[in-house]
Amino acid sequence: MTGSTRGLFRAASLRPILALLMVMMVVPMVSGQEDAGADTTDHGGSIFAPFVSRLRISTRDPEIRLTWKDSEDVDGACRIYRHTSEINAETFLDAELVAQVESGVQSFIDAPAHPGDYYYGVFAESAAGSLYEIFIPYRNTTFAPVTVANVATLAERSAHIRGIQAVENDGVILVEYESDQVGRELIVYRSTSPFTAPDDLLSAGIVATVMSTVESVIDYPVPGVPYYYGVVDSALVAEGSAVFEPGGNATETSVEIPLPTAAAALQPEPEPETTSEPVEQQPDETSASPQVASVPQGTPEPVEVVEQPEEPAEAEPAQQVFVPEISRRRPLPLPFLQLNTDLQTGDRLGDAVITVADPQSISSTTQAALDEMLGRLTPRSPESLRPEILPEDTLPSPHGAEFTLRTILDGPIANLAWEDALLQLNNFLSLPLSSDVRSRALFYRAQCFYFTGETARAFVEFLLARDAHFAEAEGWLDVILGSSAGA
Known part of the structure; x- marks a missing residue:
């Protein structure tokens, strides 16, 4: 058995302890909610857990997605609450009721009207409609806020590309385009087939990932192969909703770098150079010395006119061009440095040992509750x-x-x-x-x-x-x- 496998088995041995801690935490919470309006009396000495579990949150602006697992002890509906602070007994009265879903749905999509940080709680109802106001972070309430950065849809805030052009220039391909947004991340793709549908990205290669302020990208593809290019917002690619428009964000025609032999054949042959003896220019005897013309008296001296240089026109901002680095690559990863001695004293360092607290005896009530909970966990056979x-x-x-x-x-x-x-x-x-x-x-x-x-x-x-x-x-x-x- 390898060290990593032993570590996994060691971690598995801690699960009963974690389960015990969870039971010891939940039982006082349930017993302390007897005045919450719902029935929390003893149910034959068994565990009564009237709350949902496995509450998970995912965001896709402007939507917030909630999923959870219904309680096995109650069959009532679930209420979803939202708050700008963590939802607990002190803040629950100010929480906003967002929705009520029937038992078995176990999911909800919320869309807040304003950007901000939000907390959520999902609470079960009894059969009579009373609410179990039990607050357990990470189980039926969120402990960390969920941030909604933008209420606009992804299609509204993503960059739209137009006017794409790809031309061959001196052994490279220059891809130029225009973006209508700033601060967006763009992906430039290259393919041997035209871009017409999102599935075309499966066979395409990524040339560069740049910000939308960069509107020119230099590519070094294989010579002699015709390529098509497409540019799209990376968020649209991640969502799977990228759309290609020929002539807009995708090239309509292919472009290729000529092979060296073909490129040499296309170049015109240079004209033969002719050599001739330089002819020495004989100086003109009449102009050997400067002649000074006499100016009659009373004639005004000529005024020297100095031409003023034209003011330079206001320079346009230089266009940003992305040039990929193709040579700075490290072939092998660096070795992991494991220190066995102190760098200052030279003393040998001891092995890192994770200590576990000594086992403690538990009460008979807790033991009975734990046995019942573990009894529900039937082993999963590979065949089933x-x-x-x-x-x-x-x-x-x-x-x-x-x-x-x-x-x-x-x-x-x-x-x-x-x-x-x-x-x-x-x-x-x-x-x-x-x-x-x-x-x-x-x-x-x-x-x-x-x-x-x-x-x-x-x-x-x-x-x-x-x-x-x-x-x-x-x-x-x-x-x-x-x-x-x-x-």
């Missing part, structure tokens, strides 16, 4: 596993990159066509995606690797997706580690 779809990918009306991902989920993944799903996900992940969409695509690709028997690659992919989808990825990691341990 099915594709798992994240709550974010059940929201209505996806568009852009999320629509493309949804077609993969509803197509090859729903039909258990894992090889086809892997091919489409690989192409999808080659696009510049937002971190949220990319983590979800990695989660689904990890499942494809698992069902095709590539558990090692699936394990790595689940680790990459775990930061954004911890609870879902952990279950799959447990299955992989369990099957590896039993092998």
Whole structure:
């Protein structure tokens, strides 16, 4: 067993302790809410958790997307509240009720009317309609604010490109265009096929990523190959809503750098040089010495007129041209420096050891509650596993990159066509995606690797997706580690 695997098993051994701490935190909260208007009395000595969990927030200005997991102990609707401060018992009265959704929906899209920082809380209702005012950060309330920077849609604030031109000049391709926005990030693409649809980006290469103040880019493509160019706002590419207009942000005709032999043939032959003996110019004897003309008396002296230099015209601002650096590349990564001795004293440093507190005995009530909670967790057998779809990918009306991902989920993944799903996900992940969409695509690709028997690659992919989808990825990691341990 490798060191990293031992570390994972060591981390897994801490889960009962974390679960215990969560139970000890939740039970006082529930018992302390008896005057909140909802029924929180004892339910046969079992755990009663009338609150949602796994509240997750994602933003796509001007929309804020909320997903959560309903409580198993109540069947009532959920109310969504919004506030400019963290929602707790002191600030709840000033929170704004945004919406009420039925049980089982487990998602909502909010669009605040003004930019700013917002906090959210999702609270469950009892069957009688009473609200369970229980505040648990990271479970049913947000601890950090969600920032809405702009209420305008992405299409309204993105840069629109027009007048694109690509010309060959002395062995390079100069791409010129105009942008109607400042402060936007643009991506310049190159392809051997014309740009007509967003899917054309899958076979295109990125020439440069520049700000919208740069309106000229120099490219060094392979000579002898005709290329087309396109420029688009990077945010539109990440959303999957990039649109190409021939003659606007995409070239209508291809351009190529001539091959060296063809370029030499096109150049006219230089005319033969003729040499001749230089002819010495004989000085004119009459002009050997300067002649001074006599000026009659009384004639006014001529006035010397000095021409004034013209004032230079006001210089136009120089156009910014992006020239890529093609030689400054480090072929190998630098080695990791691990210090074993103190740099000042020379004393040997001890190994870093993570200490764990000594186990403490718990009360019988807490032990019974913990046993019941762990009893609900039935082990997942590899044979019974099915594709798992994240709550974010059940929201209505996806568009852009999320629509493309949804077609993969509803197509090859729903039909258990894992090889086809892997091919489409690989192409999808080659696009510049937002971190949220990319983590979800990695989660689904990890499942494809698992069902095709590539558990090692699936394990790595689940680790990459775990930061954004911890609870879902952990279950799959447990299955992989369990099957590896039993092998």
